[in-house]
Amino acid sequence: xxxxxxxYGIKAAIFIATKSYEGVRVSPKEIAKEIDSPQAFTAKxxxxxxxxEVVSSVKGAHGGFEIDxxxxxxxxxxxxxxAIDGDNIYxxxxxxxxxxxxxxxxxxxxKFKVVRDELKFMLENTSLEELALNIKSGASxxxx
Amino acid sequence: xxxxxxxYGIKAAIFIATKSYEGVRVSPKEIAKEIDSPQAFTAKxxxxxxxxEVVSSVKGAHGGFEIDxxxxxxxxxxxxxxAIDGDNIYxxxxxxxxxxxxxxxxxxxxKFKVVRDELKFMLENTSLEELALNIKSGASxxxx
DNA sequence: TATAAATAGGATAAAATTATCCGAAATAAA
DNA sequence: TTTATTTCGGATAATTTTATCCTATTTATA
Numbered sequence: 001x002x003x004x005x006x007x008y009g010i011k012a013a014i015f016i017a018t019k020s021y022e023g024v025r026v027s028p029k030e031i032a033k034e035i036d037s038p039q040a041f042t043a044k045x046x047x048x049x050x051x052x053e054v055v056s057s058v059k060g061a062h063g064g065f066e067i068d069x070x071x072x073x074x075x076x077x078x079x080x081x082x083a084i085d086g087d088n089i090y091x092x093x094x095x096x097x098x099x100x101x102x103x104x105x106x107x108x109x110x111k112f113k114v115v116r117d118e119l120k121f122m123l124e125n126t127s128l129e130e131l132a133l134n135i136k137s138g139a140s141x142x143x144x
Numbered sequence: 145x146x147x148x149x150x151x152y153g154i155k156a157a158i159f160i161a162t163k164s165y166e167g168v169r170v171s172p173k174e175i176a177k178e179i180d181s182p183q184a185f186t187a188k189x190x191x192x193x194x195x196x197e198v199v200s201s202v203k204g205a206h207g208g209f210e211i212d213x214x215x216x217x218x219x220x221x222x223x224x225x226x227a228i229d230g231d232n233i234y235x236x237x238x239x240x241x242x243x244x245x246x247x248x249x250x251x252x253x254x255k256f257k258v259v260r261d262e263l264k265f266m267l268e269n270t271s272l273e274e275l276a277l278n279i280k281s282g283a284s285x286x287x288x
Numbered sequence: 289t290a291t292a293a294a295t296a297g298g299a300t301a302a303a304a305t306t307a308t309c310c311g312a313a314a315t316a317a318a
Numbered sequence: 319t320t321t322a323t324t325t326c327g328g329a330t331a332a333t334t335t336t337a338t339c340c341t342a343t344t345t346a347t348a
Contacts, residue, residue, distance in 0.1 A: 001145065001233065001256075004336065007240045014251055027294075041337050047296065060345025061293040077252070089145065096151045099288050107158055107275040107284045108221070112145075115263045122255050131251040140251045144243050148306065171324075185307045191326065204315025205323040 006084045009045045011035035011142050013080050016055050016065050017072050017132035025064030036143040045084060052083035072132065078123035090120040150228045153189045155179035155286050157224050160199055160209050161216050161276035169208030180287040189228060196227035216276065222267035234264040 002010075015034050019026045028046060032039035046065055049055045054075060055067050067075070081089065093100035094112035102109075134140040146154075159178050163170050172190060176183035190209055193199045198219060199211050211219070225233065237244035238256035246253075278284040 001238055001260075004240065007238075010252070011239055038337055040339070043295080044297085044337090050295090057295060058345085059293095059295045059343075061291095062346060063294045063344080065295090077255075094145055094151075095155055096148065097285070097288060104288070105284045107278060107286065108154070108270070109284065111221075111266050111270050115259065115266055116145075118262050119259045122259055126252070126255050134251060140249045140253065141241070142251065144241060144248070182307055184309070187325080188307090188327090194325090201325060202315085203313075203323095203325045205321095206316060207314085207324045209325090 002081065002089070003085055005041070005045050005048075006081055008035065008037045008042050009049060009084045010077065010080050011037070012042060012046060012065075013049060013054060013067070013075075013128060014131045014135055015142060017067050017075075017128050018135050020067045020069055020072065021132070021136070025058060025062070025066045027064050031065070034142060048083055049080070052079070054080055054083055067128070073127055073129040075128040076124055077126040077128070077131075078120070080128075081123055090116045090123070146225065146233070147229055149185075149189050149192075150225055152179065152181045152186050153193060153228045154221065154224050155181070156186060156190060157193060157198060157211070157219075157272060158275045158279055159286060161211050161219075161272050162279050164211045164213055164216065165276070165280070169202060169206070169210045171208050175209070178286060192227055193224070196223070198224055198227055211272070217271055217273040219272040220268050221270040221272070221275075222264070224272075225267055234260045234267070 012031050012035055015031055016026055028039055028043040031037075031046070032042045035042070046055065046057070050057045050065075055065050057063065057065050093106050094108050094116075095106040097106045100106045100109055131140075135142060156175050156179055159175055160170055172183055172187040175181075175190070176186045179186070190199065190201070194201045194209075199209050201207065201209050237250050238252050238260075239250040241250045244250045244253055275284075279286060
């Protein structure tokens, strides 16, 4: 469904959020360990999240990644996915046609529309807050 | 959502179905032209569809690809996707966890479940027949 | 100011996916 | 039986995605 980069990005953001609630900044090394991902590749993805203002970074000694606690509630899954994979997942044609809309639909246009509207709604209505709180409470897991 | 290979496979199957209604076998060359795909790569994908018994092939002169007209109604999109991409799209974990189920869910397990059940239902309930008939009637298109 | 600790980012490598090429095998028809 | 036509399948190449490495830059602190 999503790229590996996007999967890592989502998990990283959730972990950073949980640590930010504790007022703690985290390094790519800690993040990679916690979400079971390749460290250097994860660092690249973090850069994309910083550029898209999903997470913020502090350079230099005692630096690391964090998310403004007041922002966590308003960050939606869609922002993270968009920052890494773009909006192609729920905007592009399911069969890769360049022109695909109501007037010139691909064979599965209507069928896919239902699924993708559902996906879009889910991504736009799932906050980083609820995902992070479920990790903190032990209701869900970031690895294995 | 799906791989390029899968997109080509779906479009190829639809085109073969439309021609099979006319009792005509088609070559990879014709198929690639009609669905705007790379010919040799499309031929490989056709082999996978043959192995998975979605389409049948006739070798030698006057050969080509066809689908038993009586089978077209019973072939579902899920079979085509499964033949090419496997069942990972609607069975694998949305965040790539090896172990992800009700007892040990990833952070988005429940959220994704809704979307993927919708996707699974759509794939399993969309027949090649309806897709092919919409192409024949001009209600949908295979390229551009 | 010097040093150590971090992120940023370019260069490169590995792996997977997408795409091409060519000869082998099968088959209809001359 | 030969020939032309067609799918099959292995080898290879190109591209994209995933992953690693190394240096530059930034910043807190001694």
